[in-house]
Amino acid sequence: MTGLARTPIDDVTLRLADTAAWLTTPLMPEDYLTLINPLWSSRELRGRVEAVHPETKDVASLVIRPGRSWSTHRAGQFIRVGVDIDGVRHWRTYSLSSAPERGDGRVTITVKSVPGGVVSTHLVHRTTPGTIVGLTRPEGGFVLPEPVPSRLLFVTAGSGITPVMAMLRSLARPGEMPDVIVLHSAPTREEVIFGPELRTLAGRFPHLLLHEQHTRSSGRLNLSQLPDLCPDWPERHVWACGPTGMLREAETYWREAGIADRLRMEHFRPAVTTSAAGGGGHVRFLVSGREADADGATPLLVVGENAGVLMPSGCRMGICYRCTGRLRSGRVRDLRTGREYGEEGELIQTCVSAADGNVEIEL
Incomplete structure (x- = not known):
């Protein structure tokens, strides 16, 4: 027999575990522990909503403390969140808007309530601190590489800013922010998700340039404006996230320039005909x-x-x-x-x- 020899302490531990399982049959000891704290489960990853922060009139950030089987995410990744509504668990996918370096063990998702959206409306307007939600582990390849390029361009619209916000928060370390340009579209100044924080970051870091396109007053952002807004755009690594039409335009623009390999895109919904x-x-x-x-x-x-x-x-x-x-x-x-x-x-x-x-x- 190979492997480490069992000690008397190991034997005692095993006997105690067997006894606990026998006493709690048909449940396992963990089932009782999760009644005390649902986040202790190792079989089902859960999270507890600890705060809900309004961002705009129809957008809120939910601060969630994940359970013990959580694994650290990379900035730009997404998770699926399970929400119980009228006895049915609904699962939706949301980008993580918090930086991995956040030191309190909590993460955030930022949700936009859409008309007719059962889950998004519930999360934004009806979820309260203490609510337990189901979680999956972080996924997705819309992330910053290592090492981070020295010049970055983010092109976003609406809630497409959420995964990029996680990247900006991760990059915003004293004296270490690379050369970053953010081109973001929203209907009005008040509807810019994370607007105050984005403007504060742009004021703190001289190498962070923020351009807000308020479409209700100035029209949509057209990529023909790119040479004026970002003269060195062909030399930058680009992350784009937003509506399908904007992403199609970006894909064509970078492909025709012969630099499609510099463009990374995150889609929120399929291009459906x-x-x-x-x-x-x-x-x-x-x-x-x-x-x-x-x-x-x-x-x-x-x-x-x-x-x-x-x-x-x-x-x-x-x-x-x-x-x-x-x-x-x-x-x-x-x-x-x-x-x-x-x-x-x-x-x-x-x-x-x-x-x-x-x-x-x-x-």
């Missing part, structure tokens, strides 16, 4: 036992999340192939192209596929 919608139908999620009626224009990823299914997801754009599920019956339609597809046992991309009739998925 609603004219390509399917007929809709009843969707059964076989593993979770959830069911829902779906129209032909809503991605199955969203249908599942609304039904309380913890759906695998990544970019949510049909690019990374992580938003997948195995089709057991029925047909689906690709919302980007209108193509109907799907055979029994085939992996489908739930983020860009809608039901075209009744569907069963192994999720």
Whole structure:
């Protein structure tokens, strides 16, 4: 037998654990500990909301203390958050807006309440300190490399500033801020998420230039303005996050300049052509036992999340192939192209596929 020899203390510990398990059967000792503190669970990662800070009239940052199995994130990554509403757990994906270097063991997500958004409205307007939420570990590749380039450009709009804010907070160390330009669009000055903090950072660091485009008074930010706003833009490493139209324009702009490798983008939703919608139908999620009626224009990823299914997801754009599920019956339609597809046992991309009739998925 190989390995380290057991000591008398090890034997006593094992016997105590066995006794505790016997006394608490059918539950485990951990089940009782999590009744005292839900964050102690090692089987299910949870977090406790400790504060809710309004950012604008429809945006709030939630300060969350994660449980013990949390792993440190990288600036720009996202997590999925599980929220119980009327007895159903809904999962949504949010970027982390806090820097990894934050020293109090807490993280923040910043959520924009959207019309008809069940989860976003609940988080922004109804969540109170003490609320327990489900969490997943940090994911995503929209991050700063090591070492950090000496010249950076961030192009953001609306809530696209949230992952970039985590990067700026991480970079904002005394005497160490690299040369950074932030081009950010929002309808008005008051609707700039993190507006006061962004302006304070720009005042503190001479190498941080902030340009705010207030679209209601000045129109949308056009990339033809780029040479004036950032004359050395071809030489900078770029992170862009915002609406699909803005990202498409950026992708074309950098590709035609022959420097597409300098551009990193984060998408919040797929580029869907609603004219390509399917007929809709009843969707059964076989593993979770959830069911829902779906129209032909809503991605199955969203249908599942609304039904309380913890759906695998990544970019949510049909690019990374992580938003997948195995089709057991029925047909689906690709919302980007209108193509109907799907055979029994085939992996489908739930983020860009809608039901075209009744569907069963192994999720």
